Amino acid sequence: MSAGADRRFDHWFAQRGWKIFPFQREVWRAALKGDSGLLHATTGSGKTYAVWFAALLRAAATKEKGRRKAGLRVLWITPMRALAADTLRALQTSAADLAPAWTVDARTGDTSSGDRARQARRLPDALVTTPESLTLMLSNADARERFAQLDMLVVDEWHELMGNKRGVQTQLALARLRLWNPGLVVWGLSATLGNLARAGEALLGAAPVKPGVTVEGRVRKDIVVDTLIPDHPSRFPWAGHLGIQMLQPVIAEIERHATTLVFTNTRSQAELWYQNLLDARPDWAGRIALHHGSLDREVRDWVELGLKSGQLKAVVCTSSLDLGVDFLPVERVLQIGSAKGVARLLQRAGRSGHAPGRASRVTLVPTHSLELLEAAGAKQAVAERDIESRPVPDKPLDVLVQHLVTIALGGGFRSGELYEEVRGAWSYRDLTPEEWQWALDFVARGGQSLTVYPEYRRVLPDGEGVYRVPDAAIARRHRMGIGTIVSEASIQVKFMSGGRLGSVEEGFISRLRAGDHFLFGGRILEFVRVHEMTAYVRRATGAKGAVPRWQGGKMPLSSELAHAALERMRLATEGVYDGPEMRAVRPLLEVQQRWSALPTPGVTVVERMRSREGHHLFMYPFAGRAVHVGLASLFAWRLARARPATFSIAVNDYGFELLAPEEVAWPDTMDLFSDERLLEDVLASLNATELSQRRFREIARIAGLVFQGYPGQHKSARQLQASSSLFFEVFRKHDADNLLLTQAQREVLEQELELRRLRATLRELRARAVSLHEVKRATPFGFALMVERFREKLSTEKLSDRVARMLRELEKAAGP
C-alpha cells in the first residue's frame, strides 16, 4: 500500500474522529494485492468504507502506473434502489475529499432520462446500480467497450441476493465482466449466514484465478433479544396471529422511546395494527405511520423522510424496512408475532443501535401462548448465533434463457465460447452440453413446439456463427422484460381526486361492490369503481372496512428456531423453566403435559381424538409449515391407499392435523414414516401438476415467453395466467421434455415442499420415540390446529368416491 495514500486515508478518518478498524485495512491490503473476497460484517460497522476505500486505493495505484484511461472503474451493486441513493451520497462525499477528479453516479430506474442520456455518452468513474440495470447495460452492443476499464466490483448485501434468481443473474453478469477483465477484483458484503463459505464461492465463480479471501469485520455487536410478556399469561390466547391483546404493552413501549419500528409479518397485519394504535391513541395522528410494499413509493418516501428527520414516533411496517434504513435514528425495534428465522431476527435487531459500538435490541411481541416458547428458543438461537443457510439456486434455465438473449443483444456470442463463460458462474458449473444446447435451441427456434412462431425465434447466427437478435421489436420487448422478479398482478388504488395510494391485488378488488369500505394505507376508503386497472376510491368515515389480503409466500419456521423450541421443551420436561418467557408459558406447557405430552428433540407426540366432527390425528414434528403440508398429505395418501378415506388437513409451524369423518385404522407409524417411494407418493398425494403450473408462471415470465405488457397498461392477472397456462399445456402435450417444465417441478419440490427437509424430518421421526395419547379434547397444541383447519383443505378421495360416501350417509339418515 502506498504510504501516501495510507496517510491520506488515516487523515480522512481522523478528521471525522473515526477509528480505522483493522478489518478495513485488511480489505484494503487484500484488494491492492488483487485479491477478491467476501467481507462478513454487520451493518453500521463501517463496511461501506472498507471496500470503497479499497477501490480508491486501487485507483490511486493504477493511476501511478500511468494506466489511467477514461471509463468506468468501480461498479457497486445494491439490491435496492432506495439503498443506492444513500450509498451514493456516502461515496460521493468521500470521493470529493480523496479523489476529487472522480465522478460517482447512480444508475437506477429513478434516474431521470436526462441523466441517462448523459450516462449513455460517458459513464462515471464509479457507478452505483442494481443487478437488473447492470444486466440491461450488458444488453447494449458496446457493453464490452464500456466496461473495459473496470477494475473493481462490489456487491453489497450479497446475502440478500445469493439465494435467489437475482443472485444468479448477478453471477452471470460477473462471469462476463471477469472474462473481459481477468484482473477484476470482486468483493461481496454479507451479513451473518450459516453458509458464508458458499456465499464466497458463488460470488467469485466456479474457477477463480486466485482463491478468495474472507475478512471478518470483527466489530463486536451486542444483540439483545427480549420479550414483552402478556400481563396475564394464563389468560393469553392459545391461537391467533394478530396479537392485538398486546396493544397496551406495545403502546407503553412506543411511549417510552423516541423512535420505534413495529415489524409485522404481513401487510394486512400492519394495516390492522396501525389502525388499532390510532384508535387507542388519536393524539398520535401524524406522529405514527405505516410502511409496506403495497403502498405507493411516494407515501413510503414520506414515511422514510419522517423517520430520518425524527418527526415520527413509530412506524408499523413489514420487511419493507428490513433494508435501507441504515442511516435512520431508530431507538427501538418490536417484532409482532413469530420472527420465523434467526437471520431475520438479527436483521431486524440491527435496525436499532445502528452505529459502531452500540448494542442492537429487538423485542418480541407474542401473538399467542406458544410464541412465548418460540421466543425462548429464539433468544437461545441468537445467543448461539445458530443462523440459517441460504442455498444457492442450481442452474435455473429460465434465467439462462433470458441471459442468452441479453448477450445476443450485447454484442452477440458464439455458442462454444458463451458455454464456457456461463459455466464460470457458480450456479451453472455443472451445466451439461445437452442442457446448453437445449437452451440455445429454445431461444433460436422456440424449442420443439414453438418453431412456427417467429416471435420465439429470438436469436439467429450470422454467417460467422455469431448469435444476434435480428429483430428490433424482439430487442425492445426483451429489454423491457429484463429481471427475475415476478409480481402478482395488482390494481392501482387512486383517489377520485387523483392522489396515488398504492396497489392491491385484483382478486380483492373484484369482490368489492361500489360503496363498500376497506382499510388501506391507514385510511378507511370507499370503493367507487375500477377503470383501466385502477381502483378509484374516496375517503370514507365511521364504519370499519374489510382489510385487503395479499397473496404472498408462506414462510415456514426455520429448522434452527424449531430445534431451539424443542430443546426448551426438553428442559421443561426436566422441570427447568428459566427466563421470563418459559415462566410465562409454563401453565400452558403443564396442561399440555398433563393431557398429553411435550414434544422434544427425542420424542414425537401423536394425539388421537374423537369429536362430533370425526376422528382426529394430531402430530407435532416441529418442522415448519411447508414440511407439514407435505407430511400431512403424504400420510393422508398412505392411509387412504390402505382404505379410501377423505381427510381434512390443517397445518401450522408446529405440527398438523388429519381429520377423517369416519373411523380410520391408524397403521403402524413406522410405515407412515418410511421414505420408500417418497418422491412418487409426494407427487401423487399433492396435486403436483397444479402446483407446477402455478410455478411455471414465473418461469415463463423470466424465460421471456410471456410479455408483461407496456408500463402503465399492465395486462390483468387473468390474461397473464392464461398465456402462461397455455404454454404449460402446449409443452406438456407437444414438448414433454421441455426443461422449463422439469424446472417448474423441481422448484415446487425444493422450494414449496422443502423436499430435503421433509426427507430429513422423516428420518428424525423414525429415530425418535413416538408418544401416543388418546385425548378427550384438543390439547393446547392441537387447539391451534383446529382453529386453522378450514384454511387448508385437501382431499385424497376422488370426487366420485366422495359423492358415494355422501349418498351412503344420506341413506343412513333417511333410514330403512
Place this chain on the structure above:
DNA sequence: AGAGCCCTCTCGACAT
C-alpha cells in the same frame, strides 16, 4: 381435564 382464534402470509427491478 377451565377457556382460549376477528380475518394471515414479505421484499425486491426493469421497461416505452
